[in-house]
Amino acid sequence: MAAIPLRYYPAKVLRTVAAPVKASRAAEFRQLFFDMAETMAGANGIGLAAPQVGTLKRVIVVSTSDGPLGLLNPEIADASTRWDSGEEGCLSIPGVFGLVKRAHQVKIKALSIDGEPLDFSASGLFARVLQHEIDHLNGILFIDRMHKLTSGADRLRELWRAGTAL
Numbered sequence: 001m002a003a004i005p006l007r008y009y010p011a012k013v014l015r016t017v018a019a020p021v022k023a024s025r026a027a028e029f030r031q032l033f034f035d036m037a038e039t040m041a042g043a044n045g046i047g048l049a050a051p052q053v054g055t056l057k058r059v060i061v062v063s064t065s066d067g068p069l070g071l072l073n074p075e076i077a078d079a080s081t082r083w084d085s086g087e088e089g090c091l092s093i094p095g096v097f098g099l100v101k102r103a104h105q106v107k108i109k110a111l112s113i114d115g116e117p118l119d120f121s122a123s124g125l126f127a128r129v130l131q132h133e134i135d136h137l138n139g140i141l142f143i144d145r146m147h148k149l150t151s152g153a154d155r156l157r158e159l160w161r162a163g164t165a166l
């Protein structure tokens, strides 16, 4: 296992829609899953999407009490009309935090890391992390959805300038 360098806002890879993974090829993503789990843990994150490590595939890792959960092609099959506002940050936008409204509960359809179909419900923080990571697969960042920046306005401008100067 090896940690992979993170990509930072405003890298173009974070704004690109990621491609689905074929169930029959799930095994090819096992190493990516392990490396993403290590990258996430090393950065003290609770979720990570493949575009954040430069891979435009629909693969995410979410931290759970049972360890890192890897999902291929995760999608929100249903969402509660009840929402919560909560503070989010992102490993690709370090030092920036803001309040984002997310569905309190979601039904997720995905493939397991072994390529088996999964169908489960999530609520609270687990649901929030899943929605944040699935957004990444569609090139959407939490700063697009936040209704209030809670900290890091200067940092956000610095990142933007550093990225656009490349």
Ligand code: ZN
Residues within 6 Å of the ligand: 089, 090, 091, 092, 132, 136
């Ligand atoms: Zn993120």
